[in-house]
Amino acid sequence: MKTVNLKELAEQLNLSVSTVSKALNDSYEINFETKRRVLELASALHYQPNPYASSLRKQKSKTIAVIIPEIANNFFTLAINGIESIAQKHGYHVLIYLTHEDYNKEVEITQLLQNGRVDGILMSLSSNSTDYAHLQELNKKMIPLVFFDRVSDDFATARVTTDDYESGYKATEHLIEQGCKRIAHLTISKNLSIGKKRMQGYIDALNKYQIPLRDDLIVRCTDDASVNYVLIKQLLQRKDRPDGIFASVEKLAINCYQVCAELDLNIPKEVKLISFSNLETAAFLCPSLTTITQPAFDIGKEAAYILFEAIKSKKIQNHSAVFKSALIKRKSTGC
Amino acid sequence: MKTVNLKELAEQLNLSVSTVSKALNDSYEINFETKRRVLELASALHYQPNPYASSLRKQKSKTIAVIIPEIANNFFTLAINGIESIAQKHGYHVLIYLTHEDYNKEVEITQLLQNGRVDGILMSLSSNSTDYAHLQELNKKMIPLVFFDRVSDDFATARVTTDDYESGYKATEHLIEQGCKRIAHLTISKNLSIGKKRMQGYIDALNKYQIPLRDDLIVRCTDDASVNYVLIKQLLQRKDRPDGIFASVEKLAINCYQVCAELDLNIPKEVKLISFSNLETAAFLCPSLTTITQPAFDIGKEAAYILFEAIKSKKIQNHSAVFKSALIKRKSTGC
């Protein structure tokens, strides 16, 4: 079937293309009766305007991009949910891109978005991003950018995060209150502010309770899961193995479970574990894991909201929002 | 910063717009030296072609849409991963749309895609879709459509699924082998083939082992979680409560966990549970849940692959692929 366009409608109605266009856009110039006729035929023929012609003309794509490191992760999944709901409300379309924690891919993707494909970008940085020239480029092109969750302090733009420092502090404090003496911290990329802030919370909590900070209990994990696995195994095989672990991300907590299973270590009796996690279902199924849970859905919504504000006002805003995360204790668990 | 376009490049190089265009597209007509000059300036100025102008001209969007009922679901999450990887390989962009199991939204979304926004669509039906006029419309417009996972037998198009019948049979058989006598089945929408086929497997397995099929053990769940919760609670509060449950989707299994926790029923001692599930991490954390796991990533990849074949060949193919799912038993569990 031939796709129906303005010309087609105009011919059938004995009107000019521009009149039809105006009628469809509800212009005040057009006679009510004409509008009615146009709208009638349009809906009868299932007319849909060609989005790209319109984008080209209006220099507006009605599309945003979401760039995230991975999707098999409950936080991002919930955030997308929030983002999509706001986008749909604004009549916007959502493009999704995965970097797989690869900085080069992140650069590539942002390059694809340089020329009008999107009106704005929501982004969570990949863990090995250190240089931000690709983002400067977006800035120059006046494409609004909002960071969420994984932000960098080295690049100024609007951002939506959780209270990472406070959460890290509380998580550590919780382990201390459970009687842990040797608390390890599994951290990800030191470039990301979530890594830095959560760790600072850990450090300050230890200080507060006068527990010596031991560098050998801080495990700097990588973006390679198998490497992390080995690091965690080494940690748990030491004779003075930690009695508490604070994992900065869910994935590392899962790794702990795997290692503990292999080493026949009981969680939470022999090792207490606490982690950032949004895996609601897993947390439910697994009563021994106390989690720090972020309001991922709301974070997505807020980030989208800020982005649309920026798009509307045509100003790159430096708005920033911080959400509280919650420490969720599971019933019938020592931890 | 002004966005740089072909005209800009042409002026700076003292060439015509079309020559520049050809050079950038590596046309054989263009002199090597000219190409070099063009490419040099283009990269110096970070030239990126306007995708919508090109789409308009070529009538190709280099974009596909993925329409799914929800995203907070490990199956879809993994499938998107697979889809995105193939799309990226083909230089395609991925639009994502969530129907939230709402048929009307499904219709709305497909309408938005009628006029060239995408070159093809990947779709998992919402559970209450019964009418397919909106899909016929896509068909007429020659937009390739590939179903994955949630397909309908009432609409003919390419599809990628798992061996739902066989999986349902095996799941039920597994419970029988564990000694279950009263096996309940929690099913979703009867419109979807996954619902029908998994249930048929259940029925046939019972027959095979000469266990009477009891209609009161088949719980037809809805798309309203709170209703399902009540239904499951009623099921488990009966004096002749089931000793085994086969949940057709993960979400319903989670509901079972919640209800059992509330009723102080032990899983798997008092009630054995088996479910379709792709929640790898949960399955790991929860050794008492045996799962039927689908190769979601590969299903996504295959669906995308078929779609790109259709786009390339400009033929709407009726290719269909069936993947095996795996029954994954957890260690140290009676079920």
Add this chain to the structure above:
DNA sequence: CTGTTAGCGCGTTCAC
């Protein structure tokens, strides 16, 4: 090999 011309489908002047 390079340039000229003519749209892709739409929205916005500016005449009438």
Add this chain to the structure above:
DNA sequence: GTGAACGCGCTAACAG
């Protein structure tokens, strides 16, 4: 109130 004409940025057909 309506229509003719132009251009968004790019590509393709056709000249030269």
